[in-house]
Amino acid sequence: MHPTPDKTSLEKIKEGLDKGGYQCDQLIASVAAKKLSFRGFSYYCKDIPVATPDITPTLFVSGAFQSMPSWHRFARLFLGRGKPVIMVDLPGTGRADPLPTEYGLDYLAATIKHMLDELGHHKVAVVAASYGTPIAFRFAELHPSMVESLVLCGTMKEVPHHIHGDLAHSFQTLEEGKMEQFANELLGVSGPQQGCGLICTDPEKPIARRKLAHRLLYSQLINMNAADREKYVINTKRLLNHGQIALGSPPAVRTLVFTGEHDCFTRPEFCREIASAFCKATFTTIQQADHLFHIEQFDTTAELLFRFSYNQPIDDIPMLNAIELVGRKIKKRFSLQKAQTSSNLHCQKKFNQATMPKGRSSLALTP
Numbered sequence: 001m002h003p004t005p006d007k008t009s010l011e012k013i014k015e016g017l018d019k020g021g022y023q024c025d026q027l028i029a030s031v032a033a034k035k036l037s038f039r040g041f042s043y044y045c046k047d048i049p050v051a052t053p054d055i056t057p058t059l060f061v062s063g064a065f066q067s068m069p070s071w072h073r074f075a076r077l078f079l080g081r082g083k084p085v086i087m088v089d090l091p092g093t094g095r096a097d098p099l100p101t102e103y104g105l106d107y108l109a110a111t112i113k114h115m116l117d118e119l120g121h122h123k124v125a126v127v128a129a130s131y132g133t134p135i136a137f138r139f140a141e142l143h144p145s146m147v148e149s150l151v152l153c154g155t156m157k158e159v160p161h162h163i164h165g166d167l168a169h170s171f172q173t174l175e176e177g178k179m180e181q182f183a184n185e186l187l188g189v190s191g192p193q194q195g196c197g198l199i200c201t202d203p204e205k206p207i208a209r210r211k212l213a214h215r216l217l218y219s220q221l222i223n224m225n226a227a228d229r230e231k232y233v234i235n236t237k238r239l240l241n242h243g244q245i246a247l248g249s250p251p252a253v254r255t256l257v258f259t260g261e262h263d264c265f266t267r268p269e270f271c272r273e274i275a276s277a278f279c280k281a282t283f284t285t286i287q288q289a290d291h292l293f294h295i296e297q298f299d300t301t302a303e304l305l306f307r308f309s310y311n312q313p314i315d316d317i318p319m320l321n322a323i324e325l326v327g328r329k330i331k332k333r334f335s336l337q338k339a340q341t342s343s344n345l346h347c348q349k350k351f352n353q354a355t356m357p358k359g360r361s362s363l364a365l366t367p
C-alpha cells in the first residue's frame with residue numbers, strides 16, 4: 001500500500017515547486033534558441049545549464065501541438081532544483097521546418113543524436129509526450145548508452161486502425177477551414193471520434209480542471225495558423241505511416257510509462273502494453289486526468305517527471321494510482337497501491353493550494 005502523504009512530504013514538494021521561480025523564468029528567457037540543421041532541415045533547441053557541472057540534463061521531446069514554450073513550467077521546476085534542461089523543436093514541430101512524411105522515426109532519432117553531439121552532451125534523461133514517444137523510444141533503442149532514463153507520457157504501440165479514417169476526416173475538415181468542427185472532433189466532443197478524443201467527455205468520470213484543459217486546447221486548435229495546420233497533417237500522416245513502436249527489442253534503460261486514468265486516446269491499457277515489453281519498467285496512471293494530464297494535474301505530473309528522471313522515490317506523490325513494476329522478465333507484477341480514501345483527496349486539495357502559483361494556469365498544451 002502507498003503511505004498517505006504526510007505533512008513533511010507535501011512541504012518538500014511545495015518547496016521544490018516554488019523554489020527560484022522568477023529567477024528560473026529569467027534564466028529560460030535569457031537563453032537564446034540555437035538554430036541547427038540536419039540533412040537539409042532546420043530545427044531549434046535550448047540548452048539551459050545550471051551552476052553545478054556534470055549533472056545529466058533532462059531532454060523534453062514534444063507531442064503534437066507542443067513546442068519548446070510548452071515545457072517552460074516543467075523546466076522552471078527542474079532548474080529550480082538545480083537540474084539542467086534541454087528543449088527542442090524537432091523538424092516538423094514548433095519553429096522548425098516542416099518535415100515531409102517520408103521522413104520517419106529513424107531520421108528524427110538521428111536528429112536528436114545530432115543535436116546532442118552539437119551541444120556536447122553524452123547522456124540525457126529523456127521525457128517524451130504522445131507524438132514524441134515513438135521518437136524517444138527509437139532514439140533510446142538506437143543509442144541506449146546516451147539515455148539515463150526514459151519517460152513515455154501518453155503513448156501506444158500504434159494508432160489503432162479503426163481510427164485511421166477518423167484522422168483522415170480531420171484533414172478534410174481542416175482543409176475546409178471549419179476550425180470549430182475540427183477542434184470538437186479532435187477533442188472527441190463530436191464527430192467520428194466522439195467519446196474517444198483527446199479529452200474525456202464522460203461527465204461521470206471526475207477530471208480535475210476539466211474546463212480549463214478544454215478551454216486551452218480548444219482555443220489553440222481553432223486559432224492554428226497555416227503553418228501549424230500543415231504540420232498537423234504531415235505529422236499525423238507520419239504517425240500513421242511510420243509511428244509504430246516495435247516492441248521486439250526495447251532499450252535496456254530505466255523506463256516509466258504513464259497517462260491519465262481516464263485517457264481515452266492513449267488508453268492506460270495501451271501504455272501498460274508498452275511498459276510490459278521492457279525487461280523491467282514502471283507503470284502508473286494519474287487520478288482525475290485524461291490525455292491532458294499535464295494541464296489537469298500539473299503538480300503531480302511535474303513531480304513524477306522530476307523524481308523518476310533523477311531516480312528518486314515516487315511512491316508518496318499525491319494522486320497517483322497503483323505504481324506497478326512490469327516487464328517481460330518479471331514473473332509477478334508488483335504493485336504499491338494507494339488507498340482511494342477521502343484523506344487522499346484532502347491531501348491533494350492541500351497540495352494544490354500550496355503549490356499552484358496565484359495568477360498562473362497550466363499553459364503547457366497537449367502532448
